[in-house]
Amino acid sequence: MGALDLDYMLGLVPVLLRYLPLTLAMAAGAMVLALVLAVALAMIRVLRVPVLDQLVQGFVSFFRGTPLLVQLFLFYYGLPQIIPAFSAINGVQAAVAGLTLHFSAYMAESIRAAILGVDRSQWEATQAVGMTQLQAMRRIILPQAARVAAPTLLNYFIDMIKSTSLAFTLGVTEMMGAAQKEAASSFRYFEAFLLVAIFYWTVVETLSIVQRRLETRMNKAFAR
């Protein structure tokens, strides 16, 4: 049993820190795209848009029913064999696209549930004053649904940050990829992977603090 090499770990901190921005950028980029997509998917389902509704159900079923790793491999390694144009996509783009599609499926379901959870009288009030469905959605229903969905969506964001580590399997050197490379050359696997675990943990804990602050703010309108 070898002792924990603290000096080695400390030396690794600046190395991993250099890859933190890429990890965060992939997560943030995929989160923004996934949110936009998820809202659109949820609206299609809530408004029961013919044909599109069925397509969205299929989409959600596939992306929730298969592992993210399988999806990433399918798109990055598989798809270019069928559609050559996809070979122009690099690992980072593929990872962001995969994370976006995968998480938008989950997020669409929680947004849909949150929209359906908004009291029916809120819909009726928008109709009674003559607002269109889209105006009602955008100005009254979605903001109220957002408050309900926010904790769940932030949990998905946390999950997404951790899932960016899978980009390493597409040959992307982000935090996990960097730790893997360092470990492979020094054979200090425990130190390298412990340190990368601490990095993810710190990021997620920081986000949890933001999450609590945000929820307090969003509940302002509902405080008695």
Place this chain on the structure above:
Amino acid sequence: MIEVRGLVKRFGDTTVLNGIDLTIQRGERIVVIGPSGTGKSTLLRCLNFLDRADAGTVRIGDLTVDVARASRAEILALRRRTAFVFQNYALFANRTARGNITEALVTVKGMSKAAAGARADAILGDIGLLERADAYPASLSGGQQQRVGIGRALAIEAELLLFDEPTSALDPEWVGEVLDLMRRIAEQRQTMLIVTHEMQFAREIADRVLFMEGGAIVEQGPPAELFDGPRDPRTQAFLRRVK
């Protein structure tokens, strides 16, 4: 003038409105009374398509809509000529008292934010809630919420104000302030169609009282006539019960 012809509404096998005919003159204040479950609220809800009637026509001013064939645009146009006050207030939970009033002015009527805000403040002053303008519904009392609900309905200057049991969900202590406000609106000769169980209030402000039972208008007339000398045995029985 508002004209309803042959309005029919069914929920499954139950006929809730059985061919309602009703003409309302401009500035007329009509109160609808009757036992629970006789279609009073449904009549109001069908007039602005919160519920969609199965047959009949609704005319408001120069706009006539065949309810069975109404397009989305026609429904929207008709709704914009009516305003609705809900039993449970149904204020927008994510808007302040002022925001509840400005919302439709900005999105539906296309007013500027500044003009809508000025109109809202004038209305909030009228309903005695200017100092609560920035309060969200959750922090207002039931009576205050319903006054904002009425303010929101007034703001859009609809041709017909619909009140669906506006005081039924209120604690008794708040009923008075809401009825007072409605009295003041009635004095301004707004066209009002009110469903309520407040018989004394109906007697005071109504030009005409309709008694509904079983999805039909059984009897109607000026309040003194209907309350003091009801002709139909069903009206007589109902009024005996509520006295």
